[in-house]
Amino acid sequence: MGAGRLLDASSPRPGAARLAVLVSLLAVAGCRPAAEPAAGSEALSVVELLGGAEASGFARALEPRLFRFPADHGAHPEFRTEWWYFTGNLAGPGGRRFGYQLTFFRSALTARPEPRASRWAADQVYMAHFAVVDVEAARFASFERFARGAAGLAGADAGPFRVWLEDWSATGGGELPPIRLSAADGGTALDLELAPGKPLVLQGERGLSRKGREPGNASYYYSLTRMPTTGSLTSGGETFTVTGASWMDREWSTSSLDAGVVGWDWFSLQLDDGRDLMVYRLRRADGTSDPRSAGSLVGAAGGVSPLGAQEFEIEPDGLWRSPRTGREYPSGWLLSVPSEGLELTVSPLLADQEIDHSVVYWEGAVRAAGTAGGRPVGGWGYVELTGYGARSP
Numbered sequence: 001m002g003a004g005r006l007l008d009a010s011s012p013r014p015g016a017a018r019l020a021v022l023v024s025l026l027a028v029a030g031c032r033p034a035a036e037p038a039a040g041s042e043a044l045s046v047v048e049l050l051g052g053a054e055a056s057g058f059a060r061a062l063e064p065r066l067f068r069f070p071a072d073h074g075a076h077p078e079f080r081t082e083w084w085y086f087t088g089n090l091a092g093p094g095g096r097r098f099g100y101q102l103t104f105f106r107s108a109l110t111a112r113p114e115p116r117a118s119r120w121a122a123d124q125v126y127m128a129h130f131a132v133v134d135v136e137a138a139r140f141a142s143f144e145r146f147a148r149g150a151a152g153l154a155g156a157d158a159g160p161f162r163v164w165l166e167d168w169s170a171t172g173g174g175e176l177p178p179i180r181l182s183a184a185d186g187g188t189a190l191d192l193e194l195a196p197g198k199p200l201v202l203q204g205e206r207g208l209s210r211k212g213r214e215p216g217n218a219s220y221y222y223s224l225t226r227m228p229t230t231g232s233l234t235s236g237g238e239t240f241t242v243t244g245a246s247w248m249d250r251e252w253s254t255s256s257l258d259a260g261v262v263g264w265d266w267f268s269l270q271l272d273d274g275r276d277l278m279v280y281r282l283r284r285a286d287g288t289s290d291p292r293s294a295g296s297l298v299g300a301a302g303g304v305s306p307l308g309a310q311e312f313e314i315e316p317d318g319l320w321r322s323p324r325t326g327r328e329y330p331s332g333w334l335l336s337v338p339s340e341g342l343e344l345t346v347s348p349l350l351a352d353q354e355i356d357h358s359v360v361y362w363e364g365a366v367r368a369a370g371t372a373g374g375r376p377v378g379g380w381g382y383v384e385l386t387g388y389g390a391r392s393p
Contacts, residue, residue: 086100091243102168161176195230
């Protein structure tokens with residue numbers, strides 16, 4: 001039920017992704033682990049699957065809604081796709097740096113499920129990704145699992161909170177956090193507790209994140225941007241006590257992207273002045289930014305300032321070419337928010353954090369350094385890059 005690879009600095013290394021839409025193909029495959037894409041083959045296009053696919057019968061994110069907790073921490077099966085997305089930067093003994101990702105995705109197979117007697121019958125399919133970057137060892141490990149939402153194999157509950165796929169899980173009480181994350185595969189594992197930090201952030205327009213011109217091309221989106229984190233992490237078979245901070249993103253939607261959008265660059269940064277920054281640039285085929293690009297700046301005390309596409313700038317700084325797929329990705333960025341006097345250089349902790357399972361993309365831990373109002377500022381975070389070319393033959 002799982003597939004993964006572990007690599008060091010001298011060998012190819014893959015990772016894990018953010019898009020639940022691929023999961024529907026797994027139901028066709030009988031919920032078996034996805035095979036690694038063959039050399040020269042085209043990976044699944046998450047952008048196409050989040051775009052104009054048939055949405056008849058599913059609910060759409062059309063307008064702001066009243067969020068209800070703890071219910072909204074659980075599943076929304078009336079929408080086609082959904083994810084619970086955890087990333088974090090951690091320090092071990094002697095300041096040894098780690099990054100992690102643990103994500104759970106739900107995809108509805110039909111908008112009109114029919115009652116069936118079998119306990120194996122399912123109208124929902126789940127996918128989970130687990131990845132760890134060990135900077136000192138120049139090691140990146142990632143794993144991918146799939147299961148139907150039946151027979152206790154995978155699911156999501158709100159009260160108490162639990163989302164799981166086999167023995168990978170995120171669990172908590174009726175209100176979040178604290179949240180416990182648990183996952184293990186081979187010589188890679190984590191067991192973390194994410195404590196309460198800043199208040200929950202409703203992204204976009206009171207939680208409605210518009211990604212396109214057409215009505216319903218949007219998601220419901222909230223975040224927990226800075227959760228103090230403690231626990232243990234295992235890399236290369238060696239276990240470390242770790243501390244740091246985590247970020248949780250929650251989104252659900254039926255379709256979200258306009259035609260012409262080929263991918264996005266998404267940033268989540270926890271700055272050492274106490275502020276948290278999330279921005280995403282939707283990239284169009286001609287290289288320009290879509291005007292629905294957006295973000296938010298969360299103050300040290302939790303106040304939220306929404307950011308429109310004209311209020312931040314992201315400029316790639318260098319390129320890195322994958323030795324496996326031949327794709328080229330930015331290898332650093334200059335990120336600015338002029339209204340805040342914020343000027344940052346964002347750098348990967350490891351160049352090769354490409355995700356090369358059923359979907360190909362880059363997602364990894366990063367370090368930020370620069371100035372805020374002329375004063376030095378730094379921070380840690382995660383960056384996700386999708387839609388950067390096709391696999392080379």
